[in-house]
Amino acid sequence: MKAVVIDQFGGPEVLRYRDVPDPSLSPASVLVEVRAAGVNRGDLQVRAGEFAVEEQPLPLIVGWEVAGVVKAVGDLVQDARQGDRVVAIIPSGGYAELATAIAQAVVPIPQSLSFEEAAGIPIVFMTAWFALVKKAALRSGETALVQAAGSGVGMAGVQIAKHVGARVIATAGSDEKLARARELGAGETINYRTTDFAEAVTTITGGRGVDVVLESVGGRTLVRSIELLASGGRLVSVGNSSREPVSIDAALLVERDVSLAGLYLGNELLRSGAIEEFQKVVDLCGRGELKVIVDRVLPLAEAAAAHAILADRANFGKVILRP
Structure with missing residues (x-):
């Protein structure tokens, strides 16, 4: 072959x-x-x-x-x-x-x-599904920030967050990608190349912050995303595309009463019930509820x-x- x-x-x-x-x-x-x-x-x-x-x-x-x-x-x-x-x-x-x-x-x-x-x-939708639905337990009525919405995981994350009934804020590096993100369900979008995304999220949420962040960039973006979490907020890191090393002060998590989790899809797929979740997501795509x-x-x-x-x-x- x-x-x-x-x-x-x-x-x-x-x-x-x-x-x-x-x-x-x-x-x-x-x-x-x-x-x-x-x-x-x-x-x-x-x-x-x-x-x-x-x-x-x-x-x-x-x-x-x-x-x-x-x-x-x-x-x-x-x-x-x-x-x-x-x-x-x-x-x-x-x-x-x-x-x-x-x-x-x-x-x-x-x-x-x-x-x-x-x-x-498989990879992008299951990563976003396990991160938002299972790890972060995103609920209807909550606000989710999806970083890098133009990526495969980001594209899936915007839709999954919308599917569960969350308010979706998405970031991307071009207005074209942001327009596509709005078509997929993002209510508010931010061009991180022309706008400070942290200031924009703070303004959009009236200073409250967001309940959940789907984060795949890493580096300084990861730290600033943690700072945007509301009390009780959850951030799930699924990648480090920036390859930028960063240190996180545990006090940032404690003082803000927020949680930080990482997700490696390979481990999630080994857990009981993973194939049923895979089938569920494929069926949602088949019915057009996810695209x-x-x-x-x-x-x-x-x-x-x-x-x-x-x-x-x-x-x-x-x-x-x-x-």
């Missing part, structure tokens, strides 16, 4: 499109003929050797999410069969014509969704170009690779 492989860590140029052996099928896994693979900012960190959460042995096929058609199933698999349209979360191997996934990480795709839309669900925004679709061979698009923040929503 064809796949995009890295033999060494580095820039986009280390992504090589070439022939590799087909993946092996274990008794509890599903072999998927990949029709679409999602690209995530974490993929860039894996490629660069900067993904510290898990060791990444080389050579490596990058990619955590795929959608396609079941080609074969292991002897122990009962809930999938050859020919099914499915979407899956996998630990690696997504940038390929074939990928294997454990059966518990595979769910059927509603007929209303394309393969490209389905491939855009997958596909920024663009590129051939698998152009994975390096896809990485450059994410690095330049030139996308709104998901960039998808098509084998």
Whole structure:
């Protein structure tokens, strides 16, 4: 099969499109003929050797999410069969014509969704879902601040916060991205390149602050977001795209009576009930209650170009690779 492989860590140029052996099928896994693979900012960190959460042995096929058609199933698999349209979360191997996934990480795709839309669900929507609905327990009537709303997680976060009935404030780096965020449910938007977002949030909330922050930028943005929490507020950090180191004074949390939590999707998916949550989110997308925004679709061979698009923040929503 064809796949995009890295033999060494580095820039986009280390992504090589070439022939590799087909993946092996274990008794509890599903072999998927990949029709679409999602690209995530974490993929860039894996490629660069900067993904510290898990060791990444080389050579490596990058990619955590795929959608396609079941080609074969292991002897122990009962809930999938050859020919099914499915979407899956996998630990690696997504940038390929074939990928294997454990059966518990595979769910059927509603007929209303394309393969490209389905491939855009797993990482960003499940990250935002677990952060807002499970970790922060965002409730109807509360106010949520979604940082970097033009990103995949931000795009999902705006919609999920609106879905649960929250008031949504969104930030992004261009007026075009903010207009898209308003279409998805943001009530107020802030261009962080032209406006001090902290001052704007303070004004919008009448000085009260927000109940929940979905934060993926890190650095000084993380600290200032904590300062915007109302009493009892919750911030969930799901990334550090700025790569900016920062120290947080515990007194900031204590004095303001707020909480700070981190979320790593890989751990959440190991917990009981995760597959049911995955199915729930896919079904919400299938019914149109949540919308997958596909920024663009590129051939698998152009994975390096896809990485450059994410690095330049030139996308709104998901960039998808098509084998």
